[in-house]
Amino acid sequence: MLYIVLVLVLAALGLLVTALITASSLWAWVSIGLSVLAGLILVADWLRRRRRAAASAVPPAPAVTAPEEPAEEEQTTLIPASGDLGDPADTPEPPAGDASPEDETTADPEPEVEETPEADVAVLADLEDEVVVVDEHPRYHLRTCPWLGTRDTIPIGVGEARQLGFTPCARCTPNATLVAAHR
Numbered sequence: 177m178l179y180i181v182l183v184l185v186l187a188a189l190g191l192l193v194t195a196l197i198t199a200s201s202l203w204a205w206v207s208i209g210l211s212v213l214a215g216l217i218l219v220a221d222w223l224r225r226r227r228r229a230a231a232s233a234v235p236p237a238p239a240v241t242a243p244e245e246p247a248e249e250e251q252t253t254l255i256p257a258s259g260d261l262g263d264p265a266d267t268p269e270p271p272a273g274d275a276s277p278e279d280e281t282t283a284d285p286e287p288e289v290e291e292t293p294e295a296d297v298a299v300l301a302d303l304e305d306e307v308v309v310v311d312e313h314p315r316y317h318l319r320t321c322p323w324l325g326t327r328d329t330i331p332i333g334v335g336e337a338r339q340l341g342f343t344p345c346a347r348c349t350p351n352a353t354l355v356a357a358h359r
């Protein structure tokens with residue numbers, strides 16, 4: 177690429193000399209044209225190098241993306257992990273109370289979804305009783321649920337939890353308990 181530019185510049189110089197010797201302005205104009213062409217090639221080459229350098233460079237500085245992260249974390253706090261929302265039959269219920277506290281996060285699977293009668297669902301929508309959820313888990317529980325163990329819980333109204341897509345835990349049956357207390 178730079179070789180072409182060199183040739184163009186030399187040609188322009190030669191034509192300029194020719195123009196001076198022959199006193200013909202035509203050669204001077206051709207010389208200027210060649211110089212401009214050489215300049216354009218140089219700019220194009222520079223742009224291409226810069227793009228290649230940008231592509232191979234390290235990703236943008238973390239300072240640009242850092243401010244967005246806290247907001248995102250806050251938003252995900254109360255949204256259940258969508259991957260765990262599937263068919264409750266996929267997660268068999270283990271025998272209750274056999275998990276030791278130290279391996280609960282790996283060995284204690286998500287409880288099944290509590291079955292809730294249609295009539296109870298209507299009642300629950302208006303209830304503001306507090307249940308608790310655990311970050312990145314799809315079930316909501318009563319505070320006394322044995323599955324919670326030492327997990328960090330987030331208190332939330334049962335109506336709001338349901339709106340956000342959380343499902344009731346089959347172990348502590350928050351729906352049945354809250355509806356029974358309400359009646």
Ligand SMILES: [Zn+2]
Nearest residue numbers: 317321345348
């Ligand atoms: Zn529970």
